[in-house]
Amino acid sequence: MVKILTVCGAGVGTSMMLRLFAQQILDKEGIEANIEAADVASVDPKSADWIITTSDIADVIRGADEKIIRIDNLTDKVGLRLALLAKIQEKAQ
Amino acid sequence: MIQEITSQSRIRTKVDAKTWQESIRLAGKILLEHGDIEATYIDAMIAKVLEFGQYIVIAPGIAMPHARPEEGVIHTSIALMTLKEPVVFGHRQNDPVRLIICLAAKDNTKHLEALSDIADIFGDEAKLESILAERDPKLIYDML
Numbered sequence: 082m083v084k085i086l087t088v089c090g091a092g093v094g095t096s097m098m099l100r101l102f103a104q105q106i107l108d109k110e111g112i113e114a115n116i117e118a119a120d121v122a123s124v125d126p127k128s129a130d131w132i133i134t135t136s137d138i139a140d141v142i143r144g145a146d147e148k149i150i151r152i153d154n155l156t157d158k159v160g161l162r163l164a165l166l167a168k169i170q171e172k173a174q
Numbered sequence: 175m176i177q178e179i180t181s182q183s184r185i186r187t188k189v190d191a192k193t194w195q196e197s198i199r200l201a202g203k204i205l206l207e208h209g210d211i212e213a214t215y216i217d218a219m220i221a222k223v224l225e226f227g228q229y230i231v232i233a234p235g236i237a238m239p240h241a242r243p244e245e246g247v248i249h250t251s252i253a254l255m256t257l258k259e260p261v262v263f264g265h266r267q268n269d270p271v272r273l274i275i276c277l278a279a280k281d282n283t284k285h286l287e288a289l290s291d292i293a294d295i296f297g298d299e300a301k302l303e304s305i306l307a308e309r310d311p312k313l314i315y316d317m318l
Contacts (some may be wrong), residue, residue, distance in 0.1 A: 090226040093279040094240040098232070098289045116280075120242070121226060136266060137227030153267050155232040156297030 085116045086129040092120030176291040180252040190256040201276035204253035215246030231265035240277035250280040313314035
């Protein structure tokens with residue numbers, strides 16, 4: 082099972098929105114995942130396979146560049162789906 | 175649904191604001207007047223941006239300022255505010271901002287459906303444009 086962290090500054094708004102959409106996308110694909118929302122101050126990049134966050138927050142998270150999926154338009158679920166599935170395929174190869 | 179945690183009186187249209195700080199303060203004031211937050215919450219929303227950047231600009235033209243539940247939330251609530259003139263927040267892709275969705279979340283669950291609605295409603299470009307053009311809060315409430 083993949084472990085995904087969605088991260089924002091407060092852990093209740095942006096990251097919750099990302100968690101919700103990532104869950105919907107992966108459910109539809111039949112991919113089992115454990116997705117948690119976190120605030121950037123308490124995030125441990127090592128505890129996740131991937132981290133979904135916005136560019137500003139991504140710049141603050143250190144030492145996890147290859148794990149990070151950057152999403153800057155949260156109303157664009159299609160874009161999130163493409164980015165997420167590309168990352169999953171990358172791992173499968 | 176988003177309608178359950180906002181109201182006509184929490185929607186303001188064509189508000190005059192010059193800076194991102196002023197925009198957040200004015201939107202926060204709507205929640206403050208309704209007893210949804212304590213005054214400290216407004217400063218906390220601005221502090222989050224100063225600390226972590228403009229990640230609250232969640233989509234082109236849309237900012238969703240918020241802070242943590244323990245930073246002064248009394249009730250889960252949302253205020254919507256459209257701006258008379260677009261305001262530059264300093265986001266790399268999504269500037270300038272024309273709509274503020276001010277979020278106060280009391281816990282990690284009650285507002286989740288509203289967040290999902292936000293993406294569906296404001297991700298619909300035609301709907302977003304009609305909301306931005308509308309002056310009557312009642313009609314915006316009905317569009318949600």
